[in-house]
Amino acid sequence: MRKSEIARETYETDIALQLNLDGTGKYNNVTGCGFLNHMLDLFAKHGRFDLQVTCKGDIQIDDHHTVEDVGIALGSAFMQALGNKKGIRRYGQSLLPMDEALILCALDISGRSFLVFNVNIPAQKVGTFDTELVKEFLEAFCRNLGLTLHIKQLAGENSHHIIEAIFKGLARALNEAVSIDERYSDEIPSTKGML
Secondary structure, X not given: XXXXXXXXXXXXXXXEEEEEOOOOOOEEEEOOOHHHHHHHHHHHHHHOOEEEEEEEEOOOOOOHHHHHHHHHHHHHHHHHHHOOOOOEOOEEEEEEEEOOEEEEEEEEOOOOOEEEXXXXXXXXXXXXXXXXXXXXXXXXXXXXXXXXEEEEEEEOOOHHHHHHHHHHHHHHHHHHHHOEOHHXXXXXXXXXXXX
């Protein structure tokens, strides 16, 4: 079982995270930010990852540090759980509809961090959540996993639907990318011999 545990404490956040890449989609996420909890729950369920996150952050200021630091911890957890990445499919993609929203997500667990984020979220807030933090989360996640990630919005008007489609699409694309290809289970999927 490819599992990891991350403990990350700063002056701004205190995070404990458990991840199982080969799970069933069980989750228990308590970050102090309700919308982030909801997105992490969706991510776990649709990626079939078992995920537990607890975060005590300085949300009396705003959600920025909590959201970014959970992205850092989650990216680190994937990196740790993947180990040498032997046998993984490496690439994943998803075209995900959420009512009127349609999100294309394509990714490569390449060891190189790169985010292309072609998304227009109309509202500045969903509830109390600052929608600009979606990109902050993804940048932190990509940086700490070494992930190349392209997210393109093809349709969408409702900010909640757009963001939800991003997290679901990311989860499904990652599920594909981290899955083991039994034909090449003892190989690193790169001509370099490492990722």
